[in-house]
Amino acid sequence: MARRYDSRTTIFSPEGRLYQIEYAMEAISHAGTVLGVLAKDGVVLAAEKKVTGKLLDLSSVKEGGYGGSGEKIFLLNRNVIAGVAGFSADANSLINYSRQSAQRHLFSYNEDIPVEQLVQRLCDLKQGYTQYGGAFIPLCVTSSLHMATGLRPFGVSLLYAGYDPHYQFQLYHSDPSGNYSGWKATCIGANNGTAQSLLKQEYKEDISVEDAIDLVIRVMSKTMDSTTLSSEKLEFATLKLDETTRQPVAKIYRPADVDALLAKQGIGKKDGDVEMK
Amino acid sequence: MECSFALTGKGYVLIAADMTSARSIVKMKHDEDKVKPLGPHLLMTYSGEPGDTVQFAEYVERNLRLYQIRNHSVLRPHSAASWIRRTLADSLRSRSPYSVNLLVGGYDVSEHEPHLYWIDYLGTMATVPFAAHGYGSYFALSLLDRYHNPSASLEEGIETLKRCIDEVQKRLIIGLGKFKVRVVDKDGVREIEI
Numbered sequence: 001m002a003r004r005y006d007s008r009t010t011i012f013s014p015e016g017r018l019y020q021i022e023y024a025m026e027a028i029s030h031a032g033t034v035l036g037v038l039a040k041d042g043v044v045l046a047a048e049k050k051v052t053g054k055l056l057d058l059s060s061v062k063e064g065g066y067g068g069s070g071e072k073i074f075l076l077n078r079n080v081i082a083g084v085a086g087f088s089a090d091a092n093s094l095i096n097y098s099r100q101s102a103q104r105h106l107f108s109y110n111e112d113i114p115v116e117q118l119v120q121r122l123c124d125l126k127q128g129y130t131q132y133g134g135a136f137i138p139l140c141v142t143s144s145l146h147m148a149t150g151l152r153p154f155g156v157s158l159l160y161a162g163y164d165p166h167y168q169f170q171l172y173h174s175d176p177s178g179n180y181s182g183w184k185a186t187c188i189g190a191n192n193g194t195a196q197s198l199l200k201q202e203y204k205e206d207i208s209v210e211d212a213i214d215l216v217i218r219v220m221s222k223t224m225d226s227t228t229l230s231s232e233k234l235e236f237a238t239l240k241l242d243e244t245t246r247q248p249v250a251k252i253y254r255p256a257d258v259d260a261l262l263a264k265q266g267i268g269k270k271d272g273d274v275e276m277k
Numbered sequence: 278m279e280c281s282f283a284l285t286g287k288g289y290v291l292i293a294a295d296m297t298s299a300r301s302i303v304k305m306k307h308d309e310d311k312v313k314p315l316g317p318h319l320l321m322t323y324s325g326e327p328g329d330t331v332q333f334a335e336y337v338e339r340n341l342r343l344y345q346i347r348n349h350s351v352l353r354p355h356s357a358a359s360w361i362r363r364t365l366a367d368s369l370r371s372r373s374p375y376s377v378n379l380l381v382g383g384y385d386v387s388e389h390e391p392h393l394y395w396i397d398y399l400g401t402m403a404t405v406p407f408a409a410h411g412y413g414s415y416f417a418l419s420l421l422d423r424y425h426n427p428s429a430s431l432e433e434g435i436e437t438l439k440r441c442i443d444e445v446q447k448r449l450i451i452g453l454g455k456f457k458v459r460v461v462d463k464d465g466v467r468e469i470e471i
């Protein structure tokens with residue numbers, strides 16, 4: 001009779017579990033893979049796009065914006081990029097929230113928000129949905145009517161790649177329960193077990209960005225369903241330091257850049273290939 | 278008649294303020310400490326409306342401490358000064374503004390450089406190599422223009438600071454008595470007897 005404890009996010013089951021949170025995590029393990037590797041001079045993110053098809057209009061993706069297709073990898077602030085796995089609509093709302101948090105910090109302190117603080121802001125929001133069911137804490141006992149009662153948690157896990165002067169380059173992961181942790185290399189979404197064990201084997205301390213890019217693409221090509229990688233299926237981003245200004249520079253690859261990168265690595269789609277649909 | 282000076286050197290910021298507390302023509306106190314350590318590598322002098330000064334300085338001190346406890350990290354000098362400026366600017370536009378002039382000096386442990394900021398009660402902030410508030414600034418700034426050296430050792434910096442203090446004591450119509458001097462560098466904040 002698990003149903004009795006399913007309907008609300010904030011109620012423990014007799015075994016001491018929060019089912020809605022576990023279901024959210026389950027949803028994420030079917031989402032497109034997102035992979036991150038921390039290098040000594042940068043961070044690399046790659047994401048598998050699930051929503052593809054030849055009828056999808058991608059004409060707006062080719063140019064404009066800051067790169068990417070706006071489906072999996074986003075710029076949160078000048079010094080932080082994030083890859084998302086899970087419900088895109090939920091993710092959009094979280095991304096909007098984190099961008100606002102980052103700007104608020106900039107307004108108060110005139111500095112880019114430290115990466116861990118940005119992760120904490122988002123995790124505080126996510127955690128709210130596992131306990132009191134929403135973003136608003138009732139501040140006054142008499143106005144309990146204003147208490148928000150959320151129906152479900154955010155079905156989103158994120159990988160954050162960031163830089164700040166306190167801890168230099170960092171890679172974080174957060175899940176729907178509001179837990180977060182720092183990583184040298186990690187993976188979320190479908191096949192994350194396979195990717196994690198590959199990363200565990202192949203990751204080396206003091207890896208360079210160039211080698212990290214190589215590693216990420218190698219692992220991605222092994223975990224993804226399709227045999228040939230292309231910009232249709234893959235999003236890619238790096239965060240490095242500008243050599244002259246020593247400021248972080250986020251580069252979210254445009255589709256053409258992704259294809260060029262894959263060709264350079266020798267696992268791109270060749271002209272004659274036809275992908276099986 | 279309050280007066281405060283600050284100057285940067287090689288890896289340090291020197292900050293000094295007079296120690297009088299006056300009301301009208303009466304000197305009420307001669308051992309008032311107006312140089313507040315705000316963190317392990319941050320110092321601030323305050324002058325202006327009596328009452329406002331201590332109230333605001335303590336407000337800043339405790340908020341910066343709260344940030345430190347919450348985030349397990351200390352605000353860097355630039356960020357702390359920016360927050361203080363913002364707080365003053367917000368206060369200026371409220372019903373009861375703080376009327377306080379500040380010098381904020383700090384040592385940035387992540388980029389290993391000293392920083393000094395001049396802030397007034399209108400919420401103006403300037404990043405400067407040396408600074409002064411009060412009547413003393415009329416005498417000290419020209420001396421600092423002539424003698425300040427951004428790569429001077431601590432001993433040379435103290436000499437320059439002494440010149441400023443001596444000039445004020447000599448030319449200003451009222452003697453200001455003793456000065457409290459503190460320095461901040463890579464080892465943190467400490468007091469200096471001059």
